[in-house]
Amino acid sequence: MGLLHDDALKVKRWALNSLALIGSQSNVRAIVEAIQRNRNDPDILGAGVSALCALLPAAEARKELERADLPIQGAILMAAVQHSGHFQSELRTARVRVDYAAPPELRLAGVLVGLDKAPEHLFSLNAFNHEVIGELNSHPDPIVAQYSIWATYENPKLSLKNLRLPLHDVEAKPPNIRKYVYQLAVKDVQTAQDNYDFLVLGSEDPAPEARAGLATGLRGIYFDGLEALVIDWFNDEDVDRVKQRLLEHMARNSDNCAAYAAPALRAYESADAGSLTRARLEAAARNTSLYPAMKRIEYAAEGRDLFQMEKQAAPRLSEAHEHAQNAKVLIVTALPKENAAVRAVLDETASLGKLGDSNLYCVGAFVEGAVRRTVILASAGMGKVNAATVTTNALRSFPEVEHIVMVGIAGGCPNRVKPDEHVRLGDIVFSNHGGVIEYDFVKETREERKIRSSPQRPSAKLLQAASQLVTRGLMNERPWEAHLSHAIVKLGDKFARPSVSNDVLHEDGKPVPHPAQDTAVDFPRVHGGTIGTADTLLKNDITRNQLRDQFNVRAVEMETSGLQNAAWSHGKDIFVVRGICDYCDEHKNDVWQNYAAVVAAAYTRALVEEMPIEWF
Incomplete structure (x- = not known):
């Protein structure tokens, strides 16, 4: 302010x-x-x-x-x-006419393309955006030109070929332009290999800003032969921030190239304890064999006994077992992306197996100050049989579990006639008083096909916690939004919210507008409703609408009936939280799945934290 x-x-x-x-x-x-x-x-x-x-x-x-x-x-x-x-x-x-639109309008149009929020044909009815964006890199306004190259780099659908800029002309561009062109040249391994000579040119660029751009782009890629360029460049480089980026590339790819380990370790050892340099190198090396070597350097400098630390590992493992045995909440997911999303909202995680149990569990915790809520996370795979098997094993291994939550993605049931009940992609649906309806449990005659299942109500305790969240939402308190933002930062752009242009509703095979709603579509709305479940991948909008109109179904998925049957046999109740990723019709695709998984996980954390600590 x-x-x-x-x-x-x-x-x-x-x-x-x-x-x-x-x-x-x-x-x-x-x-x-x-x-x-x-x-x-x-x-x-x-x-x-x-x-x-x-x-x-x-x-x-x-x-x-x-x-x-x-x-x-x-x-x-x-x-x-x-x-x-x-x-x-x-x-x-x-329409933003490239030939005569004012520079501010062209700059902002470039930003929309980079964020993948621009509707197709923004520049011309006769051309796609990717066909036009390259024209802007030669615009006389230097910021317009820079934004067009930034947009090409940021948009995952665009690549170096969309730039329309011959690489031999790059040297004549300003450093901030060259920076992004170099990053485009290393956007993926294949592009980098095809333009190796251009990378050599970039490593010798006279402007530190441009060299830093190339070094930044290199951090995430590696291919055989790249090490010769990187090591020669590193030895000749005299600008610290560029050397730092090259060191991060070396640390991240040290398992691919043995020659990278020594420079990275020397830089780590010479940096001050607790410095940003050490933190960045540790982050880059996190999943490599170089990371333990860095920690040995840290422990030796602090005079700590590594063998003593190894002895302390057993008590920590024992502590994880103890937490697991006392856990009250079991979270079940079906897909790896759903499991990753839940792990991203946990403050602590530890893997755990149980004798005689084929499941591999994650013992996690939501921690607020001194308050700790332990959960067990299990991944089931798709379908009700898998969900039933995993849940049965989990409840046998962890008899103290009282609350079972099915978390993940689902198809949504839109309702243009009732905007307040209209479910959109990226929204959250939890099981309310309508519970769960198994819609493939049917009686079929020549005259009709009748659903015989009766809705099974959800956990009364978790329904109370969800009601508290509804109340907080009316007071403009939505704790799940903060959890969502933090999880997306942790998981990366692949879990970010897709452009609203990818949320297209169809009726009778034709695109139709969404009804006007009183909240912004940039954030997930939360709906309570019945969950439709079956061992069927639903891509039929007629069946979807029948379930919506007859049972107030808001979300359709494939696992909860199996989980519910297993829970019933152990005298437990369940609750369902789903993020909406498609509309259960022929236009079903995977674009919204990652984001839908993380919104469900974020809401689940808010739900568990709303439960009184006495329940734990």
């Missing part, structure tokens, strides 16, 4: 960008005032509009823009949709 009054224009802009991500509606008035003070600076104006629309519902944002006399078109429209799902109808019909 204070930096909105800084003298430096870039600081003001970055302060507004930060408020767009971490601010609240209490910041809106300050943002509006910053917009008024900086109307003559298009970049600050755009950042202000973006922050305003990120923090306000669409209707209120529209009113604020009208009061400020800012029509929702051109650069203002590009800024407004950058961090929000607002004004999509205007965006779909907008």
Whole structure:
């Protein structure tokens, strides 16, 4: 808030960008005032509009823009949709003409392409975005050119070939442009191998900024022969921040190249204890054999006894067993991506096996200060038989478990007629009083096919915890959103929220608009409803709508009936939390699955933390 009054224009802009991500509606008035003070600076104006629309519902944002006399078109429209799902109808019909659009509008259009939030044909009805974005790298405005190359690098669907920039012309570009071109050249192993000579050129670039860009891109890739370039470059490099990036590449790939280990260890040993250099090298080497060597250096410097530390490992393992035996919550997932999402919201994890039990468990904990809630995490695989088998084994191995939660992805049941009940991709559905309906348990005659299953109600205790979260949501307290943000940071961009342009609803095979809703679509809405379950991968919108209308089904999945049967045989209740990844129709795909898995995991953490500690 204070930096909105800084003298430096870039600081003001970055302060507004930060408020767009971490601010609240209490910041809106300050943002509006910053917009008024900086109307003559298009970049600050755009950042202000973006922050305003990120923090306000669409209707209120529209009113604020009208009061400020800012029509929702051109650069203002590009800024407004950058961090929000607002004004999509205007965006779909907008066209940013490359030949005569103002530079601020082109810059913001490039940002949308980079964030993968731009509708296709943003620049022309006759051309796809990937066919046009390369034209902008030769634009006379240097920031437009830079943003076009940044967008090509950031968008996972774009690559070096979309740049339309001959590599032999790169030397004539400014350093900040060369930086991103070098990073594009090492976006993946194949591209890097095909452009090895260009990488050599980049390692000798006269600008440290450009060399740092290449070194940063190299951190995540390796192929045979690359070490010759890296080691020669490292020995000749005289800029510390570039050497740091090269060392991180070496540490991360030390198992692939033995020659990398010695320089990385020497740099680690010469760095101060607790320094950023050591922290970065440890992070890079985390999953390699170099990491224990680094820790030996640290322990030796501190005079700690490694053998004594090894002796301490057994008590820690014993402690994990003890926590597991007293655990009260069992979380079951079906897919590896669901299991990874739950692990990402845990504060502690330890693997555990049990004699006579084929399951491999994760013992985890949600920790708040001195308060610890231990959970057991098990992965079942798809289908009700697998869920039943895993749950039966888990309840036998951990008899103290009282609460069983099925967590993961599911298909959603949209309802355009009732916007309050309309489920969208990325939303969260938990099992409410309607419970679970096994819709493939049927009686079939020549005249009809009738579902014989009766809805099974969920755990009464967990339903109370979910009701408390509903109450907190009405008070604008949504703890799952913070857990979601932290988990995505931990898991990386592959678990980030997909563009709203990928949330397309169909009726009768044709795209139709979503009904207007009173909350922003950038965050998951939470729905209580019946869970439909069957050993069937549902891609039939007629069956989906029948389940919705007859049983108030909001989510459809494949495992809970098996888990429920196993729990019933042990006298336990269950609860279901699902993230919505498709609409159970012929257009079903995997685009939203990772994000749906992590929203379900984030809500599950909030649910468990809402349970009174006395239950543990």
